[in-house]
Amino acid sequence: MSVKPVLISGIQPTGRLHLGNYLGALKNFVELQNSGKYQCYFFIADLHALTENPAAEDLRKNIYSLAADFLAVGLDPKKSIIFQQSQIKFLQDLKWILSTLTPVSELLRMTAFKEKVLQALKPSEREKITKEKFDEIVEQTNFGLIEYPVLMAADILMYDGQLVPVGNDQLQHLEFARTLVRKFNRKFGQTFIEPKALMTSTPRLMSLDDPSKKMSKSRPTGCLFIDDESKTIEEKIKSAVTDSGSEVRYDEKEKPGISNLLVIMSGLSGQPITAIEKEFAGANYGKFKQSLANLVSDHFAIFRKKKAALLQKPAGIKKIIDAGSKKAAKVAAKKIIEIKEKLGLQKI
Ligand code: AMP
Ligand code: TRP
DSSP states (O other): OOOSOEEEEEEOOSSOOBHHHIIIIIHHHHHHHHHTOSEEEEEEOHHHHGGGOOOHHHHHHHHHHHHHHHHHHTOOTTTEEEEEGGGOTTHHHHHHHHHTTOOHHHHHTOHHHHHHHHTTSOHHHHHTOOHHHHHHHHHHSOHHHHHHHHHHHHHHHTTTOOEEEOOGGGHHHHHHHHHHHHHHHHHHOSOOOOOEEEOOSOSSOBOSSOTTSBOOTTSGGGOOBTTOOHHHHHHHHHTSOOOSSOOOOOBTTTBHHHHHHHHHHHHHHOOOHHHHHHHTTTOOHHHHHHHHHHHHHHHTHHHHHHHHHHHHOHHHHHHHHHHHHHHHHHHHHHHHHHHHHHHTOOOO
């Protein structure tokens, strides 16, 4: 039995990964894996992606693409269990059990849920929405979207996850999982561990076209995708919103655009922001942006090649993910017996 603490995280296969996913989560996955300090699980959250009702061919393609991202960036099946969420059949049992301990009101209060629900509205409508109108929309919302945090808690608790590397948009979901653990343990005896979030120094990267909004797959115009080609990277960074003035200086309030670009440069180069400011003292935005574009393009050059090569051989990807899913399913099959016994659900 491993004595290393269990570390687990998942990403939804909902489209190409952007720099926010990378600097907030994926880069950290690789570093945490390579530290050797944890028993790591990383998975493709394909069941969560289903809450957005994707077309089957898109979901299929995105699952392979995310698996290739995982492997190309350096997640290693020899060091981590890399798997597909939908292949863990006992996950449904745990999700159901946890849902019986969850008041609906807690789920309806989740910020991520509210944002998703309101996404369909125009910004002007969003601002002046009434409680009645909101309730009306909620009634039409698919139940999966409401239950989303329960499934996420099950993902973590199934493997006794203690540490969960995520961006800050997931903190509320993690807090919810912790509440569930306390509730369950109090009622049925010590069964789960309260998971803790692990965040990077970039827990919330902002959008290139609007630095007041977080970089998000749902707003592709503000995203820099990690598999973007050099030319696209350059174009996107050149047209990224900057601020008045010309000084390359970190100031979140007065210069949110440049500050966000500084965060990107620091995140990728490992240099502190103050050192970058010094390097570009007296330079204009144009020079700084060109340098950032080169950095981003170079940083992901090998990744792009590896990803393309992996996608040429989908059978290789499938083999790795299948093997990982089998390992995770074994752990889940054992844990679910313990959980059911605690609940009084043992086989008669
Ligand atoms: P998702 O694509 O929603 O499954 O997100 C994958 C991971 O990326 C999660 O841990 C998110 O918290 C993280 N993430 C998403 N957007 C950002 C962002 N703009 N900045 C930092 N982390 C992010
Ligand atoms: N909800 C997460 C996101 O959107 C993805 C996710 C699903 C996850 N299950 C998880 C993350 C368990 C960490 C642990 O990014």
